[in-house]
Amino acid sequence: MTRWLFRRILTSLALAWIVATIVFMTLHLVPGDPAELLLSTGGAATDPAAVAELREKLGLERPLLDQYLSFHSGLTRGDLGNSLVDDYPVASEIALRLPRTLELILAGTALSVVFGMPAGAYAALHRGGRFDRIASATAAFLLAVPVFVLGTLLVLLLAQTLRLMPAGGYTPIAQNPAQHFTLLALPAIAIAKGLAAIVFRMTRASVLDAISRDFVRTARAKGLSPARVLVRHVLRNALTPVLTVLGLQMGTLLGGTVLVEYVFNWPGLSTPLLRAVEARDYPMVVGIVLTISGLFLLINLIMDILYAALDPRVRAS
Amino acid sequence: MSVSRRTLVQGAAALPFLASPGWAQRSAGIIRYGLSTFPPNLQPWVSTGAAAGTVKLLTHRSLVAFDSKGELRGELATSWSIDEKGAWVFKLRNNAVFHNGDPVTADDVKWSIEQIAGEKSTAYMRQQFQNISAVEIVDPQTIRLVTKEPLATIPTWFANYNTFIISRKSTAAEPIGCGPFRISAQERGTSIELTPFDKFYKPGFPKLKGVRFVVYADDNLRQAALMSGDVDIIEYVPWQSMNAVESDPRLRLDAVEGPFMCVLFNASKPPFNDPRVRRAVAHAVKRDDIVKAAFFGRGKALEGVPITQGTPWYDDALAHGWNYDPARAKALLAEAGFANGIQATMLATAQYGMHKDTAEVVQQYLAAVGIQCELKLPDWPTRVNMGGRGQYDLAIHGLASDSNDPDGLTAYLDTSLSANYVRSFGLQAPRTKAAMDRGRAEFDLAKRVEIYKEMQRAALEEVPMAGLAWRQQGFGMDRSVKGFSNLPGALTTSSGGTLEETWFG
Numbered sequence: 143m144t145r146w147l148f149r150r151i152l153t154s155l156a157l158a159w160i161v162a163t164i165v166f167m168t169l170h171l172v173p174g175d176p177a178e179l180l181l182s183t184g185g186a187a188t189d190p191a192a193v194a195e196l197r198e199k200l201g202l203e204r205p206l207l208d209q210y211l212s213f214h215s216g217l218t219r220g221d222l223g224n225s226l227v228d229d230y231p232v233a234s235e236i237a238l239r240l241p242r243t244l245e246l247i248l249a250g251t252a253l254s255v256v257f258g259m260p261a262g263a264y265a266a267l268h269r270g271g272r273f274d275r276i277a278s279a280t281a282a283f284l285l286a287v288p289v290f291v292l293g294t295l296l297v298l299l300l301a302q303t304l305r306l307m308p309a310g311g312y313t314p315i316a317q318n319p320a321q322h323f324t325l326l327a328l329p330a331i332a333i334a335k336g337l338a339a340i341v342f343r344m345t346r347a348s349v350l351d352a353i354s355r356d357f358v359r360t361a362r363a364k365g366l367s368p369a370r371v372l373v374r375h376v377l378r379n380a381l382t383p384v385l386t387v388l389g390l391q392m393g394t395l396l397g398g399t400v401l402v403e404y405v406f407n408w409p410g411l412s413t414p415l416l417r418a419v420e421a422r423d424y425p426m427v428v429g430i431v432l433t434i435s436g437l438f439l440l441i442n443l444i445m446d447i448l449y450a451a452l453d454p455r456v457r458a459s
Numbered sequence: 460m461s462v463s464r465r466t467l468v469q470g471a472a473a474l475p476f477l478a479s480p481g482w483a484q485r486s487a488g489i490i491r492y493g494l495s496t497f498p499p500n501l502q503p504w505v506s507t508g509a510a511a512g513t514v515k516l517l518t519h520r521s522l523v524a525f526d527s528k529g530e531l532r533g534e535l536a537t538s539w540s541i542d543e544k545g546a547w548v549f550k551l552r553n554n555a556v557f558h559n560g561d562p563v564t565a566d567d568v569k570w571s572i573e574q575i576a577g578e579k580s581t582a583y584m585r586q587q588f589q590n591i592s593a594v595e596i597v598d599p600q601t602i603r604l605v606t607k608e609p610l611a612t613i614p615t616w617f618a619n620y621n622t623f624i625i626s627r628k629s630t631a632a633e634p635i636g637c638g639p640f641r642i643s644a645q646e647r648g649t650s651i652e653l654t655p656f657d658k659f660y661k662p663g664f665p666k667l668k669g670v671r672f673v674v675y676a677d678d679n680l681r682q683a684a685l686m687s688g689d690v691d692i693i694e695y696v697p698w699q700s701m702n703a704v705e706s707d708p709r710l711r712l713d714a715v716e717g718p719f720m721c722v723l724f725n726a727s728k729p730p731f732n733d734p735r736v737r738r739a740v741a742h743a744v745k746r747d748d749i750v751k752a753a754f755f756g757r758g759k760a761l762e763g764v765p766i767t768q769g770t771p772w773y774d775d776a777l778a779h780g781w782n783y784d785p786a787r788a789k790a791l792l793a794e795a796g797f798a799n800g801i802q803a804t805m806l807a808t809a810q811y812g813m814h815k816d817t818a819e820v821v822q823q824y825l826a827a828v829g830i831q832c833e834l835k836l837p838d839w840p841t842r843v844n845m846g847g848r849g850q851y852d853l854a855i856h857g858l859a860s861d862s863n864d865p866d867g868l869t870a871y872l873d874t875s876l877s878a879n880y881v882r883s884f885g886l887q888a889p890r891t892k893a894a895m896d897r898g899r900a901e902f903d904l905a906k907r908v909e910i911y912k913e914m915q916r917a918a919l920e921e922v923p924m925a926g927l928a929w930r931q932q933g934f935g936m937d938r939s940v941k942g943f944s945n946l947p948g949a950l951t952t953s954s955g956g957t958l959e960e961t962w963f964g
Contacts, residue, residue: 174840184508
C-alpha cells in the first residue's frame, strides 16, 4: 500500500511537471507580447522604444530555453516568480485566492451531494414514480441552463429587483460572517446546479443497477431489513461510480469556475487566471495552471484512496 | 403551526418591502466606485489604461489638469506662458507637499520630466518629451522648458494621466505623489481604498472622506450593483442599460460621445494602397446602422476625421466629408480599376462585442459595393499582434484621442510613425502629416484652426483611417452624488479626477 501510494505520488508529480512545461511552451508560442499589451492597455498607442525597454526589463529578450530554465530553477526553490504586469509574487496571489475558489467548490459540491444523492437513491427506489419523473426532468433542465443565464437571472431577481442580497462580491469571513455566507450562497448554488444534476443521475443509475444484482437479492432472501440492504449493500456498491464522477467534476471545477466567479464577482483563482491569459502574464498563468493541475492530481489520488476504503477488492489489488 | 400555500404567497409578496436599501452600507462621505477593470499597475508615467488613470488622477498631480469643462487649469503650476524665445515657462505654487511631507520643488518637476524622457524610460509621453531639449530652473518657483522646435501643445501633455510630477525620492516600487488622496488599502484584482491627504494644497479639498474602488468586470453585474445600491457610481454603463439607469428615479446618467470606431487599412499592398479605394470604403458604410447595432443608439455617426463637435476645429461640412454614398463608392472602385470587386480580410476581435458588431455591419455594407470581406476575430492579444504586423487588409478599431485638441490624434494620423496596431499599416498620408506638424508648432489659435481644417481636407482625400461612429461613454450614479462630471469628448477617460470635487448632497 505504501509503495503503491509512493508510486502514485511520483506519477502525479511527473504529470504536473509535464503540464507546466506544456503550458509554458504553448503560452510563449501563441501571439501576443506582454510588454506591448501592458503599454497599450485601453487602446493606447505604444512607443516601440518603450516596449523594447520593458521587454528588456522583464527579461523577455532572453532565449526561450533560458527563460524556461530559470522558471525551473525557481520552481525547485518553490518560487513561482512574479507577475510581469505589476511584479506581484505569483505565490501570494495564489495563496490569497485559492482558498476562496476551494471554498466555492466545496460549498457547491456539498450542496449537490446533499440534494443529488438522496434524490437519486429515492428516485431509483421508486422508479417511474411521480418524484422520479419530476426530479429527472428538473435534472435535465438544470444541466441545460447555462451558468451565466442562471447567474444573471439570480442577480436580477435577488439583488436588483428584490434587493435581498448584494449583486455579487466577497466579504472575508473574519470581517462579517453573515455577509460572507450570504455572498457565498448564489455562486455556490450556481456551481451546485449542474453538479447536483450529475450526482442525481449517477446515483439513480447506479442504485438501479445495484438493486437488480444477485447479492442484493441474496441479502433480501436471508432476511435483512430493507434499510440495512439499502445502506450496507446497495448504496455502498452504488457510490463508487458516483465518487469517481464527483472527483472528476471537482477537478474540472478548479479551472471551470471562471464563469461563476465572473458573474458573481467572486475573487477566486479563475479571475486572475483569465486576466493573466489576456495580458500574456506568463509567470502568473503558469503558476496558477500548475496549482490547478496539482490539485486535480491530488483529488484523483484522494479518490483512489477512497475507492480502496469503499471497495476491499481495490485494496487487495 | 402548519404553513399553508396562502401564507407562503403572502410572505413572498412582502419580500420587496423587507429589502434593505443597499447591502454594502455607505459609510459617511466615502464614495463607492464600480470600476470596470482592475488597474494592471499604478506606475505614474506608464500607460496602463483608463481605470489606472482614474486612480492615478486622485493620488498624483501634474503641472496642470482638465477642469470639469475640459479646459486646462493650474495644479502644481499657477500660470504658464511662452517667453520671447518660444520656450514654455511654468510658475509653480509654493504650498504643494508630497505625501511624505516634503515640499514640491522645481527640482522634482525637472527630475520627473527628465525621467519621463529618459533613455530607459517606458513612459507614455517618452517620445513627446524627448522634444524638450532643456529643463531650466529659473528660480525655485519657475521652470522653463526649451523645446527642439516650437510646441503649442505642451501644457495639454501635462494634463495627461500618465504625466505626473513625483518626488525625487520615489522608487520604482513606491512613487511618491502629491494628489488629494493616498492609497490606504488594496487587494490585487478586487478593490482599492483611498483616504484624503490632509496636507493637500487646495483648502477644503477633497470633499469626500474617502473613495472605495470595487472592480465589477461584468458589465451587467456592475450595472446591477449600481441599481441595487451596492455602489454609488459606476463607469462604462453598458449601452443597453443606459435607458434603465436614466429611467430610475434614484439614479443619474452622465454620458458623452468620446471614443470612436474606425477602419484602418493595410496600404503596403494593393488594393488599399490606392486612396480611391480607401475613399470608396469610407463612402460605402451607413454609419447609423453601426450606432444601432453596436451601441444601441448610444452614439453618433462619424463621417469625417474624429474632431469633437463644439471645439474650434470642428467644421460641419468637413465632418461629413465621407457621407454614405454607395454610388460614389462604386464609381471610385471602378475608377481605381476594381469594378469587378475586391476580396479582402477584415481584422477585428471577438473579445469585445463592439468591435465584432461594428465589423459585421461594415462587412455587409462593403459587400454591397463589391468588397467581399472575410472576418478574422481572434482574441485581443492576437489582434494587437496581427495589427502591428499588418496581417490584414482592413481592420476595425476603437480609439480615443489623447485630448480634444487635434494634436491628440497624432498617434493615429501621423503615418510617418513606426508600425503600430492603432494606425493603418504602411500607409502614406504626407499632406495630413505635414498639417499635423504645422498645427503643433503654431501658437496662434486662429491660425491653428485654419491649419487643422486643411489637415481635415487632406485626410478626407488621403484617408489615413476612416471614421465610423462615435460611441457614448457613460457614468451612472446615485442622485446624491454631486460635483462629479463626465468630461467632454475624448477627455471622458479623465473624468475620475473630478472625484476631488465630488460630495454627497
